[in-house]
Amino acid sequence: MYSILIIEDDHKIRDLLASYLHKYDFRVNTVEDFRRIKEIVQQLSPDLILLDINLPYYDGFYWCRIIRTFSLAPVIFISARVGEMDQVLAIENGGDDYITKPFHMDVVMAKINSVLRRTYGEYSDHQQPRHMIQVQGLCLYVDKHQVEWKGKRVDLTHNETILLQMLLEHYDRIVSREALLSALWDDHTFVDDNTLTVNVTRVRKKLREIGIKEAIQTHRGAFKSVSRIRVRQNIHVLS
Template sequence: MYKIFIAEDDERIASILSSHLHKYGYEVSMAEAFDRIKQEFLEKNADLVLLDINLPYFDGFYWCRQIRAVSNVPIIFISARTDELNQVMAIEHGGDDYITKPFHLEVVLAKIKSVLRRTYGEYSSALHQETQVVELGGLYIYPDKFEAEWDNKRISLSQKEFQLLSIFAKEHDRIVTRDELLEALWDEIEFVDDNTLTVNVNRLRKKLGELGIENAIATVRGQGYRFCVNWKDE
């Protein structure tokens, strides 16, 4: 039974979500002290977080960063903010998906099922079927830790960043189309804004930049991306 932690200060919305998810067999807990969401998350040992943006004390972006500092658990934002900027900010702060209010409960359920399959289910098994360290141009990828290392520097990756890097490393000799990446990273393409993929690619670029690897992911206009292994000659 998957455990879901809801951080939503509107008691009516939190109650509706909790009741609906309970019906589908999920174990649900709700935030009680909104100044200690990170601590409550750790205490509940949740498998997934539903996180509002407008919260007392600190906003959802802050709490997403706090949770990301200790866990790669999937985080889905649920917010009344419908503008693209907030959706981009949610992903840049470490969120995995974004649902706008008002929402259909079946859409919420579909997104939860999708991200849980990606993280813990059949797709996760495929993702981890090779636990051996991958090496490419001096870049080492650690599947069991969601980490990458180059030139004695190491970074931690979110699940989506790790999936992207794994795909790019495997297909580094060809262009990977955006549709291929969308299908590989999300189950229900119709629920995913194309901009979400762009944000995740840019997050991975930034992480690789922290290692000193620049311009590894080249955008091929109108087609997709190519992973360039030219840093090994720098």
């Protein structure tokens, strides 16, 4: 299930896109505060971004350049601007595709699927990780079961990868133990609370191995991946 972030100030268009994408089982988030776009993208680490050009405060070209300083997530511009130069500027500022308004939802869906296939699926470069989640410079390579920080990389088990992925995808939010247990459970393996605790402990240990301490906090039976990276006494931590 891929996550899509919609950055669009027209509520009708935003809600139309969100409703349609939900039908195809995408996880959809939208931006409400257009002064915090960088922070929101960093927190959510979406797999794909739908970006309007005409936005409050700064235009989509500006935000695409900012996003490209920390994320490789594909960006599809959706705009009422139909000029060729606008499309050129969209690509030159880091965009992957361009859709003009008014649009047909089938065209939007086709372009989204095409970009996702090129980035993560059958047409992607298999020498590169097909699914990477990045939060504040901490990179989880889901397909490779590896996590990297400041050039240091460590291998994860299947369960450790699932847990860290859940926490990073819900960055700065509390994730219930029930949700984590559900993510670990499959048709062949029963997972109890003790197994969850052991795996969380292992994830903490792996993060310490690459220089990150206190990255996961426990809140009365739930887990939370904490808010930002900073330096404390020359030690890089998530705190």
